[in-house]
Every structure is written in C-alpha cells, then in structure tokens.
Amino acid sequence: MSRRVALRQIAHARAGDKGNVSNVSLWVNEPGHFPAVKAQVTAERVAEAYRGLLHGDVTRYSLDHLHGLNFVLKEALEGGVNGSLNLDGHGKSFSFILLDIEVNLPD
Amino acid sequence: MAKNQDIFRIGTGAGFSADRLDSAVELVEHGNLDAIVFECVGERTLAFGHRDRMADAKAGYNKLLPQRMRAMLPLIQRHGTCLITNMGVANPAGAAARTAEIARELGLTGLKIAWIEGDDVTPLVTPATDLPEFGGRVKDVGRPLVGANAYIGADSLLSALAEGADVIIAGRIADPSLFLAPLRHAFGWAEDDWPTMGAGTLVGHLMECGTQITGGYFADPGLKDVPNLTFVGMPIAEVTADGGATITKLERAGGCVTAATVKEQMLYEVHDPAAYLTPDVTADFSGVEIGEDGRDRVMVSGAGGRARADLLKVTVAFDGGYLAEGEVSYAGAGAAARARLAGEIVETRMRQVHSRQEPLRTDLIGLNALHGSLDRPDAGSEASRDVRLRAAMRTTDREAAEMLLWEVESLLCDGPAGGGGFRGRIDPSVTTHSAFLPRDAVPTRTEVIVV
Numbered sequence: 001m002s003r004r005v006a007l008r009q010i011a012h013a014r015a016g017d018k019g020n021v022s023n024v025s026l027w028v029n030e031p032g033h034f035p036a037v038k039a040q041v042t043a044e045r046v047a048e049a050y051r052g053l054l055h056g057d058v059t060r061y062s063l064d065h066l067h068g069l070n071f072v073l074k075e076a077l078e079g080g081v082n083g084s085l086n087l088d089g090h091g092k093s094f095s096f097i098l099l100d101i102e103v104n105l106p107d
Numbered sequence: 108m109a110k111n112q113d114i115f116r117i118g119t120g121a122g123f124s125a126d127r128l129d130s131a132v133e134l135v136e137h138g139n140l141d142a143i144v145f146e147c148v149g150e151r152t153l154a155f156g157h158r159d160r161m162a163d164a165k166a167g168y169n170k171l172l173p174q175r176m177r178a179m180l181p182l183i184q185r186h187g188t189c190l191i192t193n194m195g196v197a198n199p200a201g202a203a204a205r206t207a208e209i210a211r212e213l214g215l216t217g218l219k220i221a222w223i224e225g226d227d228v229t230p231l232v233t234p235a236t237d238l239p240e241f242g243g244r245v246k247d248v249g250r251p252l253v254g255a256n257a258y259i260g261a262d263s264l265l266s267a268l269a270e271g272a273d274v275i276i277a278g279r280i281a282d283p284s285l286f287l288a289p290l291r292h293a294f295g296w297a298e299d300d301w302p303t304m305g306a307g308t309l310v311g312h313l314m315e316c317g318t319q320i321t322g323g324y325f326a327d328p329g330l331k332d333v334p335n336l337t338f339v340g341m342p343i344a345e346v347t348a349d350g351g352a353t354i355t356k357l358e359r360a361g362g363c364v365t366a367a368t369v370k371e372q373m374l375y376e377v378h379d380p381a382a383y384l385t386p387d388v389t390a391d392f393s394g395v396e397i398g399e400d401g402r403d404r405v406m407v408s409g410a411g412g413r414a415r416a417d418l419l420k421v422t423v424a425f426d427g428g429y430l431a432e433g434e435v436s437y438a439g440a441g442a443a444a445r446a447r448l449a450g451e452i453v454e455t456r457m458r459q460v461h462s463r464q465e466p467l468r469t470d471l472i473g474l475n476a477l478h479g480s481l482d483r484p485d486a487g488s489e490a491s492r493d494v495r496l497r498a499a500m501r502t503t504d505r506e507a508a509e510m511l512l513w514e515v516e517s518l519l520c521d522g523p524a525g526g527g528g529f530r531g532r533i534d535p536s537v538t539t540h541s542a543f544l545p546r547d548a549v550p551t552r553t554e555v556i557v558v
Contacts, residue, residue, distance in 0.1 A: 012331055012367055014324065016376035019240075025374035027367065052482035061380055066397060068370055072378045078480065082151065082427060082538045085468035085499045088477040092324075097478065 001107045008099035011037065015094035020080040021056075022091040024098045027068040033105060034067040040103045046071050049101050050094075053078070071098065110141050110187060115293045115346045117286060117310075120179070120190070121145040122317025122341075124152045124169055128178055130318070130360065134341045135182045137357050142289045143183070145175065145192035146282050146315045153279055154424035154537035156197030157229075157254030167198030168205070176209045176274075183273060184215060191264065191285050195276040197254060199223055202276045203556055210558040218558045221267035223277040225551030226259045228544060232423055238540040245542075250425035250503075253537060257419045257544055260386030261307075262298065263551040264288035270555060279422065281385045283311025286344075294348045304388035305412025306350025309395065312383065313354060313372050313407065317341050320354060320372040322362030335361030351408040353400060364403040373397075373407075386419055386546075388412040418543040427536035428503035433515030434472075436495045436528040445523035446471050446494040452522055453498045453514050461510050463502070470497040495528075501536060508533045 007013070011028045026041065028034045043058040050058075056074025063070070073094075081089035110116070118140045120131035124147040135143055147169045160167025169175075172194045183190045195202040203222035210218050232255040234246035245252065256279035267275045268289060277285070287307040290296065296303050313320055321342045322333035333339070340360020346352045354364050373392055377383055381393040391411035398406045433453075437445040450469035457463045470476035472495035474488075496518075500511045512531035519526055 008327075008330065012325075012327075012371065014371035014375055016374075018376055018378070021378070023374065023376065023378055025371060025377075027370050029367075050481070053478070053480045059378075061378075061393075063374075063380060063393060066370060066395075068374070070374050070377065070380060082536065083501070085430075085466060085501060086477065086480070087470065087472075087497065087499075093477045097481070 002104040003107065004102050004104050006099065007037070007041070007101050007103060010105070011099070013095035013098050015091055017077055017081065017090045020075055020077050022073045022076040022094050023070060024073070024095050025068060025070045026098060027066070031067050036105050037103055038062060038069065041069065041101060043071065045101065046098065049097055050076060110139060113347065115290060116140050116343060117142045117144065117289060117314070117346065118343045119144055119146070119314045119317040119341050121147050122315065122319060123147065124149065125171070126317055128175060130339065130341045132178055132182065133360060134343070134357065135179065135186055135188055137359065138343055140186065140188045140343070141293070142189040142191055144285045144314065145190065145194055146285055148193045148196055148279060150422050150424070150539045151537060153196055153256055153422065154253050154539060157424060158535070160197050165201050168196045168202035169194035172202055172205060173209060176206050177213065180210050180213060180215055180218065184218060189273060189275070189289065191275045191289060193277045193280050193285060195222060195278045197227065197278060199276050199278045200554070206274060206276065207556045207558050215558060218274065219270065219272045220274045220556045220558065221270065221272035221276070222554050223263050223267065223275070223280070223551055224554065225263065225549060226256045226277070226279040227254065228257050228421055228549060229255045231255070231544065231548065232542065236423070236542050238423065238542055241540040245423065248425050248540065250427065250538065253424040253426055255421055255423040255542070257421045257549045258386050259419070259549065259551055260284045261288035261291055265292060266553045268292040272555065281387070282315040283308045283385055284387055286311030286314055287387055290346055301388055301412035301414055303350045305390040306410045308383070308385055308388055308390040308412070309392060309407060309410035310344050310346055310352045313369065314342055314344055316372065316375065318362060319375065320368050321356045321364055322368060325368055325371065333363055337361060350410070351406065353404050353406050355404045364405050366397050366399050366405055369397050369405045369407065384416055386415065388415050417546060419546055419549055421542040421544050422539050423542050424537050424539045427538040428501060429505060429508040430499065430501055430534045430536045431508035431511040432497060432499045433512045433531040434495055434497045434529065435515055435518050435526045437523065437526055438493045439525060440492065442492050442494040443471060443474055443489050445525065446496045449496045449518050449522045449526060450498060452518065456514050457511060463507050463510070465500050465502045465507065467498065467500045472497055
C-alpha cells in the first residue's frame with residue numbers, strides 16, 4: 001500500500017532567477033521521505049509539470065545529506081524579468097508549480 | 108576583531124534596493140555588530156542608475172540612500188559598526204558626496220567615508236564586444252547602450268577596510284563579496300585560500316538577501332508558519348576564523364532562523380551547488396552541513412572552494428523601450444466571460460485599428476495570470492465573480508505604449524458590461540546581456556572623504 005500526496009504536504013521549496021533561467025530547490029521535511037521523492041521527482045517529471053512555460057531543459061542536482069534537490073530550468077521565464085510580459089517575470093511563484101507534483105509514499 | 112573576541116558579527120541592513128529600514132535600525136542598535144551590509148543592486152537597478160546619471164550627473168545611486176544614511180550614520184558611529192554597501196549603484200562618488208553632506212547636516216564629525224571606483228567599464232565596451240550568452244556582439248542587439256559594469260570582488264574593498272573607513276560605498280560588486288571582504292580583513296585570510304574563500308562566500312550568499320533567511324519569502328500559513336512576520340528581523344552571522352558561522356537574529360525581532368530557512372536560501376539563485384561562481388572563488392556548497400543549535404540559531408560549516416575564474420563577468424545594459432500595462436476589473440455573475448471578451452477586443456483593436464505588431468499579452472487576474480502559459484494552468488474557476496483583465500505590451504514607441512492604455516480605458520464605455528477600476532502605467536525598460544573581461548582590465552581604486 002502507498003498513499004499519494006502533493007509535495008507541498010511533505011516538502012518546502014524556493015524559486016530564484018538568473019536571466020531566463022529559473023532554479024527551484026526542494027527540501028523534504030522528513031528525511032525518511034527523501035528516497036521516494038528522489039526516485040519519483042525526476043528532471044523529466046519536473047519538465048512535464050512546467051510544460052508550456054518551459055522552453056529549455058531541466059537539470060537536477062541532489063544534496064542527499066540535506067535531503068534536498070535543486071532543479072535548474074532553462075528558458076523558463078518567458079525571456080526573464082527584463083523581457084517577459086508575465087506579471088511575475090522573476091518566476092517567484094514557480095516553487096508552487098513544483099509543490100503541486102504528487103508522489104506515492106510507502107506506508 | 109574590533110568588538111567581539113574570536114567572532115566577527117556581521118549583519119544585513121538591506122537585502123534588496125527597496126528593503127525596509129526599521130529592521131536595520133533595530134539590528135545596529137541591539138546587535139553588537141562589527142559590520143552591517145546593505146545590498147541594494149540588481150541588474151535592472153544598475154541600468155536605471157546609469158539612466159538617472161545621464162540625466163543628472165549627481166544622480167545614479169540608490170534612491171533610498173539619503174533616508175538610510177540619515178538613520179544609520181549616527182548609529183554606526185555610536186556603536187562602532189562599519190557600514191558596507193553597494194548603494195553607489197552607477198555613481199559611487201555621488202553617493203559618497205551625498206553621504207558626507209548628510210553627515211555634516213547631522214553635525215557628525217570624524218566619519219571616514221570611502222568609495223570604490225573601477226567597476227564601470229562602459230568605455231571598454233565597443234560595437235564588437237562579444238556577448239557569448241546572447242550569441243552575438245553589442246552591435247547585433249540593435250538597441251542603444253546604457254552602460255556596462257564588471258562584477259568586482261572582495262579585493263576591491265580591502266584598502267578601505269585597512270584605512271579604517273566607517274562607511275564603504277561601492278557600485279557593481281558581487282553581492283557575497285560585500286560580506287567576504289570584512290571577514291578577509293578581520294581574519295587575515297589569504298586570497299588563494301580557496302576553501303576559506305568558499306566558506307566566507309557561503310556566509311555572504313546566505314546573508315545577502317536579508318530576511319530571506321529569517322523567515323521572509325518563506326511563510327505558507329498552516330504548513331510553514333513564521334512567528335511575527337510583520338516585524339521580521341534582519342539576520343546576524345557570527346563568523347569564526349575557520350569560516351564557519353552561526354546564523355541568528357535578535358531575540359526581540361520577528362521571524363525565525365531554522366534549518367529550513369537556511370537550506371532554502373543556500374540554493375537561492377544557485378545552479379550547480381558545487382560550482383557557485385563569484386569574482387573571489389568558485390565556491391562549493393555541496394558538502395555544507397547545517398545544524399540547529401538552539402532556538403533561531405543555525406550553524407553552517409563545510410563549504411569548499413576552488414580557484415576563481417580568470418575572467419570577470421560584465422553586465423551590459425541596453426535601452427529596452429517601454430513596458431505598458433493597462434488593467435480593468437469585472438465582478439459579479441459572468442465576470443470571467445466579460446473580462447475575456449474585453450481582452451479579445453483590446454488585442455484585435457491594437458492589431459487591426461492601430462496596426463501594432465509588438466508582443467501583446469492579456470491575462471485574467473484571478474483565473475490564469477502568473478501561470479497562464481502552463482499547458483495545464485492552475486486556473487481559477489470560470490465561475491469566479493471577481494476578475495481583472497491585464498493587457499501588457501513591450502514597445503520602443505512611446506505613442507504605442509500610450510495607445511494600449513487608451514484602448515483599455517476605452518473599455519469602460521465601449522466594452523463589456525460592468526467594467527471598472529481602470530489603471531494604467533508605462534515603465535521604461537532595460538535589457539541586459541553578459542560580456543567577460545580579463546581581471547587586469549578592471550583595476551579598482553579607493554577614494555576617501557573625512558567629515
């Protein structure tokens with residue numbers, strides 16, 4: 001048996017920007033959840049969650065000992081804060097797209 | 108070590124150009140600080156600084172500098188705290204002159220105000236200058252050049268620190284370098300002691316955004332609660348000679364310092380955690396240990412570093428024309444459908460009646476604005492009873508920008524039923540691209556005024 005939860009229930013995240021690149025770091029609250037999150041929240045899965053906004057690729061870095069992942073999303077900010085017509089040209093709200101992703105947690 | 112045996116206490120007074128002042132005042136009054144850093148420059152602020160300076164040779168520094176200096180100068184003198192800032196933006200000399208004027212107005216004497224010249228490399232930029240990330244040269248951008256600044260490093264502040272300056276004002280210095288420099292000076296770290304440069308850079312990186320490590324940019328009610336966020340306090344780093352640090356805040360201030368706030372900030376605007384590039388070092392945060400040491404005290408250690416890059420990054424700013432935005436609201440039954448119709452009308456009329464071809468975007472705020480481009484937008488309900496149309500356009504033509512606002516405002520009479528609350532604004536815009544210069548092409552120098 002397993003249960004399905006949104007990342008927002010078990011993790012926290014922060015988004016930052018550099019030009020047209022966004023990075024979103026993800027940190028699980030309980031270390032025991034990290035293996036399941038690392039196995040399921042792949043770069044591909046994250047690219048899918050941002051489809052439409054994202055026009056480049058996603059690179060994932062892992063900080064296993066801190067139970068965190070860092071996702072770097074290229075061409076993700078509709079040109080970046082100086083070129084975008086999006087109200088949120090910095091992508092400050094991007095962490096909440098990641099936190100909507102659902103994962104299965106073993107009981 | 109001016110004040111604290113074996114520990115250098117450094118605080119943040121501003122984490123961005125528009126940051127609050129009361130939390131900085133509180134920190135200097137009660138923080139027993141050796142130094143306080145006001146970090147106030149972004150790529151956009153710098154470009155606007157150049158523009159201001161072109162219009163008025165005395166301008167081009169942070170617009171809040173007078174308020175900040177009026178509040179801080181008496182306090183830093185009384186508490187023996189060194190104030191380090193990049194509030195000089197595009198005019199450090201002008202910022203220092205204004206600071207000296209304020210010190211005199213306040214009747215202060217014996218204040219040593221230093222400023223750093225050399226980051227402005229506009230004269231070195233030519234039409235042939237390569238912009239590798241843009242994939243072309245300056246002449247290919249096709250927009251007027253506004254200015255160019257190199258990211259200078261901690262080295263540039265050392266002579267001002269050695270002279271015992273009370274206030275040090277720079278322009279485009281890398282943010283973590285504002286913190287690394289006083290640590291280097293206090294502990295005598297060698298510039299090629301790369302792991303220690305990495306450790307000091309971690310401290311600077313954690314501190315440079317102010318309250319983003321004490322509970323700002325963090326709260327999500329019910330899941331991530333922050334006590335007394337309204338009065339969130341600025342952070343303090345207690346740094347030891349090995350580069351390890353404890354991040355904390357005043358007990359009296361709001362906010363919190365936890366492993367979670369520190370982790371989020373450690374990777375803020377970081378790509379590869381093992382290669383964070385600054386003018387001082389290639390810092391490695393991948394092995395950092397983060398441990399809570401009592402309430403609102405978090406210890407960080409284990410950052411590393413490798414040799415710094417040979418080239419300095421340069422931000423080259425160009426005139427970006429205008430960003431025009433017009434908004435109007437619809438409420439009650441059918442609000443979403445009426446707002447959508449209004450947006451279609453604006454777009455059609457801008458294209459057909461006014462023949463404008465610039466990028467134009469319409470958002471339904473409350474339904475699909477920030478994440479509206481997602482294939483599966485986290486859309487609000489079509490039954491929403493309070494929806495705001497936003498139409499936005501970028502253009503180099505001022506008349507076109509004004510035309511967009513006119514079209515949105517005309518919806519009040521000519522558009523769907525019940526539209527109200529029109530607002531419109533036109534903001535000048537800049538675009539920036541990166542170039543690279545050899546380090547020795549960017550010498551810096553220190554100037555001092557004593558009041």
